[in-house]
Amino acid sequence: MTAAPLVSVLFVCVHNAGRSQMAAGFLRHLAGDRVEVRSAGSLPGDQVNPAVVEAMAEVGVDLGGQRPKVLTAQAVQASDYVITMGCGDACPVFPGKKYLDWTLKDPAGQGLEAVRPIRDEIKDLVERLIAEIEAAKEA
Numbered sequence: 001m002t003a004a005p006l007v008s009v010l011f012v013c014v015h016n017a018g019r020s021q022m023a024a025g026f027l028r029h030l031a032g033d034r035v036e037v038r039s040a041g042s043l044p045g046d047q048v049n050p051a052v053v054e055a056m057a058e059v060g061v062d063l064g065g066q067r068p069k070v071l072t073a074q075a076v077q078a079s080d081y082v083i084t085m086g087c088g089d090a091c092p093v094f095p096g097k098k099y100l101d102w103t104l105k106d107p108a109g110q111g112l113e114a115v116r117p118i119r120d121e122i123k124d125l126v127e128r129l130i131a132e133i134e135a136a137k138e139a
Contacts, residue, residue, distance in 0.1 A: 005033060005034060005035050005036040006034050006035055006133055006134070006137050007035055007036070007080040007081060007133055007137075008035070008036040008037075008038065008078060008079045008080050008081070009027060009035055009036070009037055009038070009079060009080065009081040009082075009083065009129070009133075010038040010039070010040065010075055010076060010078075010079035010081065010082045010083070011023040011024050011027075011037075011038070011039040011040075011083050011085065012039070012040055012041065012042065012071055012082065012083065012084045012085065013041055013042075013084070013085040013086055013106075014041055014042050014043055014086060014106075015041045015043060015044055015045035015068060015108065016039055016040050016041025016044045016045065016068035016069055016070075016071075017041070017044070017045035017047065017048050017049045017052070017068050017108070018048075018049045018052045018106065018107040018108055018115075018118075019085040019086070019102075019104050019106065019107065019118065019122065020039040020040070020041065020085055021039055021048050021049075021052060021056075021063055021066055021068075022052055022055075022056060022061075022063075022107075022118070022119055022122045023039070023083065023085070023102075023122050023125070023126055024037050024038070024039035024066075025056050025061040025062075025063050025066070026061060026122060026123050026126040027126050027129070027130070028061075029060070029061045030126060030127065030130060031130050031133075035130070035133065038075050038078075038079060039066075039069065040069045040070060040071035040072070040075055041068050041069065041070065041071060042071050044068035044069055044070050044071075045068045046068070047067070047068065048063055048066050048067070048068065049107055049108065049115075051107060051110060051111055051112050051114075051115045052107055052115055052119075054112055054115075055112055055115040055116055055119045056119065058116075059119070059123070073094075076093075076094055076097065077094055079097065080097065080098060081097070081098045081099075081100065081129070081133075082097050082098070082099050082100075083099075083100045083101075083102055083129070084099070084100070084101045084102070085101070085102050085103075085104050086103075086104070086106060100129075102122075102125055104118055104121060104122065105117075105118050
């Protein structure tokens with residue numbers, strides 16, 4: 001029998017086509033079923049940025065089947081952690097949630113060379129988030 005996820009995490013950026021998709025991909029890849037992962041955008045784009053998909057494929061994370069999703073109040077309510085990345089005040093705030101704001105460059109319109117350092121910074125942030133989640137559950 002599989003244990004229930006420790007927590008639920010929602011990543012939010014404007015278009016849900018770059019930063020939030022990379023963060024969600026890394027969290028799924030690194031934490032597996034220990035964490036429930038969502039991502040959304042305040043103004044979702046039509047597709048995940050192709051340079052983002054390529055950069056993530058380089059490190060073994062497949063975003064090919066992902067599509068941008070619209071941010072809903074229900075997604076926020078269903079999440080323990082809400083991590084915003086440049087979406088300003090578009091994210092609804094509910095009591096009892098842990099809100100983090102990650103300041104990251106926007107990969108929109110950028111080529112692979114510009115996306116790689118953003119990807120690497122997101123991976124580092126996700127690894128720290130996993131450590132925080134695990135430490136909080138052990139406390």
